[in-house]
Amino acid sequence: MKFGIIVFPGSNCDHDCYHAVKHIFDQKAEYIWHKETSLKGFGCVIIPGGFSYGDYLRTGAIARFSPVMQEVAAFAKNGGLVIGICNGFQILTEAGLLPGVLMRNKTLKFICKNVHIRIENNRTAFTKTYQKNQVLNIPIAHADGNYFADQDTIKRLEDNNQVIFRYSDKDGKITEDANPNGSVNNIAAIINKTGNVFGTMPHPERVCESILGGENGKKIFEGIVSATI
Amino acid sequence: MKAKVYVTLKKGVLDPQGKAVCGALESMGYKEVKGLRIGKFIEIEIDGVSQKDADKRLKEMCEKLLANTVVEDYKVEIE
Numbered sequence: 001m002k003f004g005i006i007v008f009p010g011s012n013c014d015h016d017c018y019h020a021v022k023h024i025f026d027q028k029a030e031y032i033w034h035k036e037t038s039l040k041g042f043g044c045v046i047i048p049g050g051f052s053y054g055d056y057l058r059t060g061a062i063a064r065f066s067p068v069m070q071e072v073a074a075f076a077k078n079g080g081l082v083i084g085i086c087n088g089f090q091i092l093t094e095a096g097l098l099p100g101v102l103m104r105n106k107t108l109k110f111i112c113k114n115v116h117i118r119i120e121n122n123r124t125a126f127t128k129t130y131q132k133n134q135v136l137n138i139p140i141a142h143a144d145g146n147y148f149a150d151q152d153t154i155k156r157l158e159d160n161n162q163v164i165f166r167y168s169d170k171d172g173k174i175t176e177d178a179n180p181n182g183s184v185n186n187i188a189a190i191i192n193k194t195g196n197v198f199g200t201m202p203h204p205e206r207v208c209e210s211i212l213g214g215e216n217g218k219k220i221f222e223g224i225v226s227a228t229i
Numbered sequence: 230m231k232a233k234v235y236v237t238l239k240k241g242v243l244d245p246q247g248k249a250v251c252g253a254l255e256s257m258g259y260k261e262v263k264g265l266r267i268g269k270f271i272e273i274e275i276d277g278v279s280q281k282d283a284d285k286r287l288k289e290m291c292e293k294l295l296a297n298t299v300v301e302d303y304k305v306e307i308e
């Protein structure tokens with residue numbers, strides 16, 4: 001199984017993703033420069049975190065017009081697995097591959113810390129090896145993670161079980177205090193309707209080995225690998 | 230031709246930046262300030278199209294890139 005990791009000018013979590021995929025999960029991994037126009041041979045595409053195009057105009061707004069993004073849209077349309085992490089999630093919403101938008105954090109501050117999230121739906125390729133309602137401690141690092149969409153869109157997401165992670169306290173309670181950035185309904189990660197495009201603000205690739213602080217993100221990648229074999 | 234594009238947050242969308250600046254003005258003694266929202270102002274130089282086409286194309290630019298219409302409104306003025 002070959003993972004492709006897209007690299008925009010300003011991506012900075014691309015190496016973390018590469019390391020996780022290649023050295024921890026023993027899968028093939030290749031960087032894909034954003035000017036590339038083919039995704040042939042890849043089983044999963046990762047859009048990593050960072051500050052593509054310096055976050056100019058809006059986060060993800062310019063990256064979504066990079067040539068490779070047309071291919072990502074076609075890849076997703078054909079059922080290919082796409083995971084966008086942090087800036088990757090922002091790019092996927094700008095590209096219209098996921099609904100809604102990630103706005104400036106309510107506190108206006110860049111937040112870099114570990115938070116708790118609750119697994120809301122484990123019937124996806126990305127979360128199937130977690131338990132439903134399982135609580136994970138996982139890092140976030142963003143200034144624009146405040147998920148917003150109009151009421152109809154939120155209702156649709158909730159009705160279709162497209163909310164995958166919610167910010168919670170350590171016991172799994174969804175509270176205002178546990179919401180770091182002001183996201184509607186404490187939303188931290190969502191999936192598209194067909195279940196193959198996943199966007200998450202928390203960084204699973206940063207918690208894949210205990211020496212780096214935990215293994216809570218491992219199952220995301222294990223899920224992807226087992227889904228595509 | 231010069232176009233001025235104003236991008237503003239839609240009504241009802243929280244603007245924490247505007248709120249913070251509003252609070253600062255109030256605390257400076259400008260008690261008349263009752264609300265403040267922050268947006269973007271973009272100036273675009275345009276050449277080689279008629280005003281009618283420019284209108285249409287600027288609208289496209291706003292829809293596609295300059296504004297995220299999920300949360301933002303835009304207004305275009307051509308000089």
